[in-house]
Amino acid sequence: MLHASARAEPGDLDAAVDVPAGTCLAVAGPSGAGKTTLVRVIAGLHRPLTGRVEVGGTTWLDSASKTDLPPERRRCGVVFQDHALFGHMSALDNVAYGSHDRRGAHDLLERFGLAAREHAKPRELSGGERQRVALARALARAPQVLLLDEPLSALDATTRASATRELQAVLADLAVPSLLVTHDFAEAALIGDRVAVLDGGRIVQEGMAAELAARPASAFIADFTGAVVLYGSARSVADGLTEIALDGGGTLVSVHPGAGRVAVTLYPWEISLEPADTALHATSARNRLAARVTSVTEVGGRVRVGLDAGQPLAAEVTAPAARELGLAPGVLVAATFKAAATRVVPG
């Protein structure tokens, strides 16, 4: 269990987070929201005006009792934004730096498929390899909490997909709490068990990613949550399209290639809603999912409609459209969208 609360320079950070052991909280927000400050406070690299950090019953920081452990005495694994690998050391030396255990470091690198690259210097490694070394280094000292500061942002789009999958696997095995900060809501939704949206130093909403997308508490969150995510299994079909059998029923097609377990992302404003009993008509929208309305939330002239289509989904429509369709919780609708509106990433 990680508890952290901190108030730093006015406007920079005034937030509290709780992360149960074995889960990952993704803190998402635009740049300047205070995400990195939160990570630095927990790691002991930044002293807030007031604050408290507790990990597994141990107090790392308590401004009330003047407790403030230096970073080296907090068992805290950090993956930094640019990975911060020591350039004058090999991958193996980087990983063994904190643990003083070269055998264990070698085993960790082997687990990440980097045993053959362990004597390479960071600048000889690819972006994806550097990210894995940084992760191995953070895990080598058996941390009580794992902090990830934009770990994927330094990677190109192709590498990011596989790195996301690896990170998910690592976090699934991890028994300690972890906290990931990112400016990308889709990334937060893919990796975090829960998502907290940070804006102007404050957590403006926290919950499951689908919950946030369906019921944004403000127009800012509605904009920020952007993409919604659906999971399923993909296979290639004719005409260069990909067919995805969704978990919980239904299929959809995408113009993007994909195979095996995938996550499909699309934006709520790309989804059209029509009454469930509308006769099938000629349309260019290739995808039609039956869904039940779970929530209707008006945000600044727009209406975010939470849907249950076997998986949580959110659509965004105008207020007049919502009135005309009589949208209310429990109403059955059909959600339609074009194959080109979807993006497929490895799930």
Place this chain on the structure above:
Amino acid sequence: MSAVSPFRVVAAGALALLVAFLALPVVAIFVEQSPGELIGALDDPGALDALWLSLQTSLAAVVILVVVGTPAAWLLATRRFRGHALLVTVLELPLVLPPAVAGIALLACFSADGLLPTGNLLVLQTAGVIVALTFVAAPFYLRAAQAAFESVDRSWLDASRTLGAGEARTFARIAIPAALPGLIAGVALGWGRALGEFGATLMFAGSFRGITQTAPLAIYERFGTDFTGALALSAVLIVLSAALLLTVKSGVARLGTR
């Protein structure tokens, strides 16, 4: 084919002029006398004593600078406190002091009736030479070392701390290796300055053969009576300094490709 611009011609001319101006006097030392005469003139115990003393005292000054100056430069590079800029200026002062003023200042401080009397320990002693060399060479090393530490990636230092290393281990294992090329360049600058030091040494330690007469002082002593001997010593100093510069440059280049 593009025409060579007039500016390019002017710049090339300026470069040629500069190379001739800086290199010719150095070349002159070697061509003024035959190599045989130069080597023969070195067969003078006084000259060899002076060279040996120069090497010993400048090396001692550099060792003192590295041992004391490196952690000091680290502090200046990584901490911002009140009076930081003033402190840096004070440490840079010897850089702009005329050497004669530096010598007077050292006398005013360490002579028998000075601010910090040291008796016969320093004045007119070999130890005094080391003090004078350290005084004038310190800013060269400190500036280079501070700049080298300032350019070390802060996230490396943060990462080291979160990996369980305290400040001392972070300094030794991360900051020094990362700053090494800059530190070595600082050693070369400081050493070069110490090898050539003349005025402060003369005023503070005097010019006693075998005790305080370094190579530059010996050159000055021969200047009036034995011009060939002065040339020979100068030639040796040039070779020493050039070797120092080349060694450091190739060493830094090797570090860069590590």
